[in-house]
Amino acid sequence: MTAASFMDLALKAAETAQNAGEVPIGCVIVLNNAVIASAGNRTLTDRDPTAHAEILAIRQAAASLGSERLVDCDLYVTLEPCTMCAGAISFARIRRLYFGAADPKGGAVESGVRFFAQPTCHHVPEVYSALGETRSAQLLRSFFQARR
């Protein structure tokens, strides 16, 4: 499978989140060309402020591998990770991070604190942005428009 098709799976997870009334953000984690974890945002459903798609997928992948380090794993997420999730991605030792739409208001990779460029960040993934950007941004836009 290609990077684009893994991002399609993350977009599907975002749509599932949206159908559950959550902010439509989705994430998959891939090891050796196979998806080992997949999650959408679940902060409302789980009543858990940490239940962002990336955190849930990282916890799922770590449980599946039986290790707190996700060596050689790549993470695909539809929106630029926030500060909390950028920290978790670094701790989990994610190899490559692919994200869709940029998030100037809450992102922490190209926006905000740009965590991976800071000296307090001790593991930096390779970052690939703007993959599936249009669909990801469209999902979020229509979600927030519908709520107004």
Next chain:
Amino acid sequence: MTAASFMDLALKAAETAQNAGEVPIGCVIVLNNAVIASAGNRTLTDRDPTAHAEILAIRQAAASLGSERLVDCDLYVTLEPCTMCAGAISFARIRRLYFGAADPKGGAVESGVRFFAQPTCHHVPEVYSALGETRSAQLLRSFFQARR
């Protein structure tokens, strides 16, 4: 109870973590002068890179209150929160953050990305630092010395 006695409980949670072979960091969350959550680091035990004391305590408190917003809750942690945990503290709407030792290498409050001072941080707690600092720093120092 006083702030110092809540920090004592966080230090106890740090000691429990240490006895389990974890980095000795502990956290309690307090609402209306009562502890509603308490946790030490559990990244190795749980094989979960997100299982920092603060994340675990926030998830516990949210489950206990049945809400993803910990309104009027105060968080006590023995070490300056990292980038991931500072993000989670903001999302959880923690009212006051009390922390013990500063962490210039990995902290994100007074050190590093200083997340609460950034425009991408949308809820800022009141911050009180250096509470129980000496004991907290001592715990961490002896832990890392013993591992060398």
